[in-house]
Amino acid sequence: MKMNEDARIDVISAISDEHIEAVTIERAEAKRRLRRRRITVGAVSALAACLLIIIQGVLLAVLGLPFGGRVPIYEGMTVSDVNPIETAYSYGYYKDTGADVAYLSSAKAGGKKPLGDGVKEHFGIEASELIHYAKPNEDIYITVKINNPDNYEILSFTLNGEKYSSYMFEDGSDMSNIVLKVNVGDVTGRISYTIDAIKYVDGDRIKDVRMDGERTVEIGIYNENQPTASVEDVNIGYDSLSFSAFVSDPDGILSLTEGKVYAVIYDGEELVKTELAVGIATPVSFEGLSPCAEYQYGIVATYDAYDGEGYVLHTLYENSFNNDPAVSITGMTLLVDTDTVLFNIQQYNGIGKLLRLEVVNEDGEVVQSSDTAVKKFENIPGGKHFIRVIYTYNNGTEQITAESESEKFLLSLDTYPVVGYIGTPYSESHPIYYPNLGEFRLHTGVDFLPSGNSLVYSVVGGCVVTKIYEEREYGLTVEVKDGDIGYTYLYQSLGEAAVKVGDVIDRGEVIGRVGSSSMYETGMLVDHLHFAVKDSGGSVIEPVFTGAKSHPTRVEKPVVGIMVIPYSESHPIYYPNLGEFRLHTGIDFRPTNGTLVYSVVDGVVTDIYEDLTYGLTVKVEDGKGYTYLYQSLGEATVKVGAIVDSGKQIGRAGSSSLYESGMIGNHLHFAVMDSEGNMIDPTLVIEFVEE
Amino acid sequence: MTTKKRAVDDREIIELFFARNEDAIKETDKKYGRYLSVIGNNILNDRGDCDECLNDTYFTTWNKVPPERPRILQAFLSKIMRDVSISCYRKKRSAKRVPAELVGSLEELGDCIVTEADLESDFLIKEIANILNSFLADIDRRKRFIFVCRYYYCDSVKSIAAMLGLSVKTVYRELESLRGMLRERLEMGGINI
Numbered sequence: 001m002k003m004n005e006d007a008r009i010d011v012i013s014a015i016s017d018e019h020i021e022a023v024t025i026e027r028a029e030a031k032r033r034l035r036r037r038r039i040t041v042g043a044v045s046a047l048a049a050c051l052l053i054i055i056q057g058v059l060l061a062v063l064g065l066p067f068g069g070r071v072p073i074y075e076g077m078t079v080s081d082v083n084p085i086e087t088a089y090s091y092g093y094y095k096d097t098g099a100d101v102a103y104l105s106s107a108k109a110g111g112k113k114p115l116g117d118g119v120k121e122h123f124g125i126e127a128s129e130l131i132h133y134a135k136p137n138e139d140i141y142i143t144v145k146i147n148n149p150d151n152y153e154i155l156s157f158t159l160n161g162e163k164y165s166s167y168m169f170e171d172g173s174d175m176s177n178i179v180l181k182v183n184v185g186d187v188t189g190r191i192s193y194t195i196d197a198i199k200y201v202d203g204d205r206i207k208d209v210r211m212d213g214e215r216t217v218e219i220g221i222y223n224e225n226q227p228t229a230s231v232e233d234v235n236i237g238y239d240s241l242s243f244s245a246f247v248s249d250p251d252g253i254l255s256l257t258e259g260k261v262y263a264v265i266y267d268g269e270e271l272v273k274t275e276l277a278v279g280i281a282t283p284v285s286f287e288g289l290s291p292c293a294e295y296q297y298g299i300v301a302t303y304d305a306y307d308g309e310g311y312v313l314h315t316l317y318e319n320s321f322n323n324d325p326a327v328s329i330t331g332m333t334l335l336v337d338t339d340t341v342l343f344n345i346q347q348y349n350g351i352g353k354l355l356r357l358e359v360v361n362e363d364g365e366v367v368q369s370s371d372t373a374v375k376k377f378e379n380i381p382g383g384k385h386f387i388r389v390i391y392t393y394n395n396g397t398e399q400i401t402a403e404s405e406s407e408k409f410l411l412s413l414d415t416y417p418v419v420g421y422i423g424t425p426y427s428e429s430h431p432i433y434y435p436n437l438g439e440f441r442l443h444t445g446v447d448f449l450p451s452g453n454s455l456v457y458s459v460v461g462g463c464v465v466t467k468i469y470e471e472r473e474y475g476l477t478v479e480v481k482d483g484d485i486g487y488t489y490l491y492q493s494l495g496e497a498a499v500k501v502g503d504v505i506d507r508g509e510v511i512g513r514v515g516s517s518s519m520y521e522t523g524m525l526v527d528h529l530h531f532a533v534k535d536s537g538g539s540v541i542e543p544v545f546t547g548a549k550s551h552p553t554r555v556e557k558p559v560v561g562i563m564v565i566p567y568s569e570s571h572p573i574y575y576p577n578l579g580e581f582r583l584h585t586g587i588d589f590r591p592t593n594g595t596l597v598y599s600v601v602d603g604v605v606t607d608i609y610e611d612l613t614y615g616l617t618v619k620v621e622d623g624k625g626y627t628y629l630y631q632s633l634g635e636a637t638v639k640v641g642a643i644v645d646s647g648k649q650i651g652r653a654g655s656s657s658l659y660e661s662g663m664i665g666n667h668l669h670f671a672v673m674d675s676e677g678n679m680i681d682p683t684l685v686i687e688f689v690e691e
Numbered sequence: 692m693t694t695k696k697r698a699v700d701d702r703e704i705i706e707l708f709f710a711r712n713e714d715a716i717k718e719t720d721k722k723y724g725r726y727l728s729v730i731g732n733n734i735l736n737d738r739g740d741c742d743e744c745l746n747d748t749y750f751t752t753w754n755k756v757p758p759e760r761p762r763i764l765q766a767f768l769s770k771i772m773r774d775v776s777i778s779c780y781r782k783k784r785s786a787k788r789v790p791a792e793l794v795g796s797l798e799e800l801g802d803c804i805v806t807e808a809d810l811e812s813d814f815l816i817k818e819i820a821n822i823l824n825s826f827l828a829d830i831d832r833r834k835r836f837i838f839v840c841r842y843y844y845c846d847s848v849k850s851i852a853a854m855l856g857l858s859v860k861t862v863y864r865e866l867e868s869l870r871g872m873l874r875e876r877l878e879m880g881g882i883n884i
Contacts, residue, residue, distance in 0.1 A: 007816055008800050009777055012842050014820030017766070019827050023839040024766040026832075027846075028726070030854035153860040155867070163802065165867045201863050204849035 069150040072200055076213030078143045079132040083170055083179055119264065120313050122271040123302060131218040133308040134184050140219065142193060144178040146209060151175050155206060157198040188223035189256055192216050220306030225251045229299035229316035236321050241265060242285040245299055247278045254278060257311060259303025266296045291326040291348065326352040327391040329406035336544055339411050340378045343387060352393040359385050362461055362507060382414025382546035384460055384484060408484035412546035413459050417491060417531050418514065419685065420450040426542040444540045445532035454513045456491050456529050461507035465499045474530050475517025480505055486536030493518035493530040555600040555646060555686045558630060559653060559668050561591035567681045585679035586671030595652040597630055597668050599644040600686060608636045614669050615656025620644060625675035626685055632657035632669040701764035708756040716749045723765060727772040733845035734776040736791030744779050748772040792845040799866065800842060803874035822880040826873055837862060838869050
């Protein structure tokens, strides 16, 4: 509040005599000097004035330059969060702060990512006019732009009723760009600054600048108390979604910028939205969804958060789900002994027409199928499988073909964890004697003896290594969890682990090497693997192997021909030459195109000899513990010591076998020995690929 | 040959007053009449009122001296002339007239001499005056000269600039700065703005 005029007069009148006297003397002296100067200058000035008049006249006549000054014109204001003039000079370039309403980025509020760009497009929000943004108590710089060609002294200006004199202008200000630092204060929401008047000095008079530009700028002040949303009681059906939504906006930010809030559901193409009220729990329901589809849903709001982004879409809550399929497989029951799986087919509201049921293995191959609504599949091979149901349904617009899959299941294992044999089987009912312990104990696992390399392989894929430790009884152990089935596989008595905890293991991947680290079994067996399985409840179960074999090497057949007599260790065949039944410990191939015999693997020819039983024999060792015998040859085309690659010719088929001569004509008797010299089923070690 | 009479110095004029010689007024008018008229005109901007105030000034001086013996006669006379002119201004300011420099200078002072307190309080006026005098003692000679010339003598900015050999802009800037400094000093002195 201003003191009245009299009070101000009284204040000034109370200036002490000391000051008055001092100034009076100086003032008198100054006036005397001025008089003397004026007398001297007067004559010169008169002459100069004449000359000036002549010059001005010339300028006016020739160039049309006017006399006198041009009134400064206010053109507008810009707002920034740094002193634009200081910034320009310190970086050596001019930073254009833009037109009347400038926008520079401010700190952003953060927040969740919206439900994809597709959601924004559905709201069709147009680019809003941006104002400057700031935080509470932040300093901003207002630059007043004046067209002031004659560089008049700008004395002051009034902003929001407050007068700002020239000494309050920021460093770097000049008479065309006046920078003022203002603190926005402890406020939130939208505030404005209005220039009322600008004064300048013309000679000894104070005049008003002409006001042409926009006089008001608006600032959005960010409020940390942004709207939030929560969702409860979510219920997902095969064609519906329902939940209770609650939106909180304690500081009324939504209403401040005419914002709206919606519950939305989005399938990647179409969006359905419903407007929500603020401050009350609102039930939301979306129906008519497509079964077996992926949806995103959430709560979004359109408003200006005064965070520098303008009026945009904000995501307050988001989630996604895959709703139930129209047809699904439920209630699976596994009958391990019969390799059979029982199940039910569930159809929602009777929609969906069944096309086909399939049993699919881990490699994606269909191992069994049916086009009727069967409730079981039998003789499931070893390994992990799942049931796939393929069906059609009408979504109200068109007929859709869809499929859904059951959970994966495992009836038996089809692969040994080693290249070798079962040494000691699982025995839950008949204890075996442990000499190391001097007592009988149940054998709750399967011991495997390697017959080739010492590697241990994962029996199934989709597993994670969960533990590696030294178990007191069974030594070095790698525990692997099957995420599909819930089983845990224990590879024990290892000599070495080749994985680490957290590794994701595929079927056939190397786990480690066999060893003799088991305290129970050391000395009973040479290096071996103790393999155990626990179910999802942690109980040890018997590992069941169906048609299992060690990991074979895929090779081409040793002849261009067909297999005529397979390996048979259990069913002897009759040898007319011998007049008796014998086991056939090899594979007979009859060539159909020429008689050439090829090596199936890389190796070294270690012997060529006449076998009493199987005739001319070429012996090839692969260096991994296996010996390949090419027998009943008519001719050997390699020499002992030769290094052969797989596919290299080593001889010709013949009928030199005493046992088989005359039985099948020219043929190759192909056999494999393990490192102990035992004849083994060749298909345990190699797998013949079809030509 | 013409003999130019020597100007009477201040000491002699004062002795004339003490001797109750009416030549005192004549010599005072001769030496300071024009000077005092400028002060009056700065406040009143009216020739007639100015002459009236000048006569009142001489009358007041005649009554004051003796017993007072002015240390600096010019300052003594300036103060009286100013006070008389201010009184005249107060009586006649309601009448519409072209405002004098006084009005402009008082308006400028409105930037810095502001308060929420009781406007009629002599104590407050005295408080502010004390702070003002302390302020004037602390600033440099040139700043003090500018302040007193502008707000006590109500000299125009142009004449102040001419006396100091500065530009008008420079003087305006100085005045702005001085008002800002005074404002801060008043705030520090506990005068609520």
